[in-house]
Amino acid sequence: MLLKKQTVWLLTMLSLVVVLSVYYITTPPQKGNDLASVEQKAKKQLDQSKAATSKIQDKSGKTVVSTVSGDDAFTALRMQLDDQRSQMKEELQAEVASTDLSADKRSAAIDQMKKLDETAKKEEVLETLIKTMGYEDALVRADGENVKIIVKSQKKHTAAQANDIIQLAKKEIGETNYVAVEFQPAKQ
Template sequence: MLLKKQTVWLLTMLSLVVVLSVYYITSPEQKGNDITAVQQNAKDQLDSKQAQAAKKTVDKSGKTIVSQVSDDTFDALRLQLEDQRSQQKEDLQAQVASTDLPADKRSEAYDQMQKLSETAQKEEVLETLIKTLGYEDALVRADAGKVNITVKSKKKHSATAANDIIQLVKKEIDTNFVAVEFQPSK
């Protein structure tokens, strides 16, 4: 009976090792040249889209309202934000792994890594919640106590719609500065 349990355990562990090995080999992080090319292409597109972006107007409440920008801009901005966070995480991981730094500095770097992950998760949750309010797409960018939101919608935007989004954000993230931009969809 003991031999069967050990055999099952061994086979389970070997299966796990094989699955993880296949995942590691086929993971997108291993294809660095392809990712670099895609990232550069997205940055080039973002630069050209920003140059072509329509003028902004500001209403009485201080919320910026964008008149028209391309659909690709959301994806490019998400990719750029993801690249920045990945770079920050890599830097922090290097600090955590460094034996030259004192333990408190490594602990601080680890805490910052955790905070980055939490912020990214909260942004995703907020984007989903904003979409459930009937908007086509939403891009949430939280940084240093400030939250910038760009909402794509066919609906007519108003101060009350922006206020609804601001209240939703304040429930999820403790901040005093929330900026909402409306972007009409085509």
């Protein structure tokens, strides 16, 4: 009887070591205060640019096209999106590693992590496809059924170009309720 208890205890401890090792290996390194200042600067620039935004809606009323300026805001938004995803993954990994969680809840957390990865891949593919359309850069953020796309371009943009991007987004990401496209002028 004592041998079985020791075996169970040993296997439990080994399992815990393995889970913690995987968590440690997959966790990205922590970033310092520089990132926080960049995020604050990006939020300020985004708020300022939203004040000077022009909007056009398509026939369904679900699409927004606007213009934003600032190269730093584009980079900061990409970093902010990456940080949010990393934080969500860390939280889900902590849930999976928790011994108090039921098997169903662990499975749901694992499914959500897979969904995050799939969404990130779809966003990356869509960004690449938009770049092949002749634009300098693109940032795609998909959140459930809402998709926000920021396109960097030196060219003048039209509602037809925005509609092409919207149709591409619906094809690649799937059916969405709301797609917003922002054109950001590239620095020359």
